[in-house]
Amino acid sequence: MLTDNQIASFQKNGYLVVENVFDDDTILTPVRAEYSALLDTVIEGWVAEGNITPPPAGSDFFDKLNYCYQAGCDWFQPLDISLPGDRIFANTPMHFGPAIFSLLTSPTLLDIVGQLIGPEITSNPIQHVRLKPPVTALNHDEVRAHIAHTDWHQDRGVALHEADNTNMVTVWCAITDATVENGCLQVIPRTADQSLLPHCPKKQTAIADGFIDESKAVPLPVKSGGIVLFHPLTPHSSLSNQTDSFRWSFDIRFNTTGEPTGRAQFPEFVARSPSNPSSVLSDWQEWRGMWEAARTRLAEKQHIDIHRWSSDAPTCA
Numbered sequence: 001m002l003t004d005n006q007i008a009s010f011q012k013n014g015y016l017v018v019e020n021v022f023d024d025d026t027i028l029t030p031v032r033a034e035y036s037a038l039l040d041t042v043i044e045g046w047v048a049e050g051n052i053t054p055p056p057a058g059s060d061f062f063d064k065l066n067y068c069y070q071a072g073c074d075w076f077q078p079l080d081i082s083l084p085g086d087r088i089f090a091n092t093p094m095h096f097g098p099a100i101f102s103l104l105t106s107p108t109l110l111d112i113v114g115q116l117i118g119p120e121i122t123s124n125p126i127q128h129v130r131l132k133p134p135v136t137a138l139n140h141d142e143v144r145a146h147i148a149h150t151d152w153h154q155d156r157g158v159a160l161h162e163a164d165n166t167n168m169v170t171v172w173c174a175i176t177d178a179t180v181e182n183g184c185l186q187v188i189p190r191t192a193d194q195s196l197l198p199h200c201p202k203k204q205t206a207i208a209d210g211f212i213d214e215s216k217a218v219p220l221p222v223k224s225g226g227i228v229l230f231h232p233l234t235p236h237s238s239l240s241n242q243t244d245s246f247r248w249s250f251d252i253r254f255n256t257t258g259e260p261t262g263r264a265q266f267p268e269f270v271a272r273s274p275s276n277p278s279s280v281l282s283d284w285q286e287w288r289g290m291w292e293a294a295r296t297r298l299a300e301k302q303h304i305d306i307h308r309w310s311s312d313a314p315t316c317a
């Protein structure tokens with residue numbers, strides 16, 4: 001649980017770092033094991049299709065990620081806990097497994113989230129894995145915010161306008177230690193009159209030039225198992241990974257049940273509900289089934305809107 005001081009600090013600054021939220025035995029080790037097995041399965045598929053030769057013996061999870069990336073085999077979508085915002089096919093890969101479901105529904109985490117948004121908690125479907133290779137290993141044209149550094153944005157700016165009044169919190173979960181050197185998150189503490197700033201579809205969806213003072217940026221290192229909480233109006237970005245190892249995080253979001261998630265095409269679920277306990281989803285296979293159904297429904301659509309911004313806007317010129 002958070003102390004009154006922590007809650008007040010979150011409300012004033014729009015962010016809060018909390019260490020030691022996820023337990024090694026029950027959450028972190030199973031998540032690492034689930035991802036390790038998943039990557040092995042994905043690689044087996046590529047080997048069978050002749051896209052790649054097996055990674056060298058003795059390679060660990062990150063060695064394998066790096067090996068595949070260098071060979072042009074893209075693991076992001078198969079490892080992500082979401083469908084993409086661009087085209088979806090009936091066989092678009094994605095990952096929904098028991099260990100990541102346990103992280104998302106961890107009672108310790110939901111206690112904290114409940115202190116910030118209230119007791120009726122929905123798991124918002126805007127969620128991603130971020131596995132960030134050393135910057136020296138990136139392709140020169142790599143701009144994805146899930147792989148390279150993330151540009152300045154507000155999370156409200158990467159949801160649809162219908163969620164502008166939704167009571168929501170982002171939880172950024174460190175699986176490896178996040179440091180200034182390996183590309184931790186940074187924020188600009190929110191001001192009392194913080195509003196939604198104009199964003200532009202650039203390399204990423206980012207705050208238009210001239211709207212934030214980057215000299216106010218506060219880097220937020222956090223150890224493995226810790227989290228960064230932030231408000232949807234808090235401007236944030238991430239530093240680039242200047243080390244020679246990977247930086248790994250998940251970002252997940254929660255909102256008050258019944259309010260728009262900002263991505264209605266993707267499935268939400270009730271994670272906690274004192275008023276209607278039987279509405280809570282506790283079966284990870286049901287969760288996966290909801291995403292599979294969404295994939296079937298959305299397959300072959302040309303495009304899914306995930307933000308409201310146009311590059312034609314005067315602020316983007």
Ligand SMILES: O=C(O)CCC(=O)C(=O)O
Pocket residue numbers: 130145149150155170171172185236237238249251252
């Ligand atoms: O981890 C990152 O690079 C950025 C994460 C982010 O934008 C978020 O959690 O909302």
Ligand SMILES: [Fe+2]
Pocket residue numbers: 153154155236
């Ligand atoms: Fe974000």
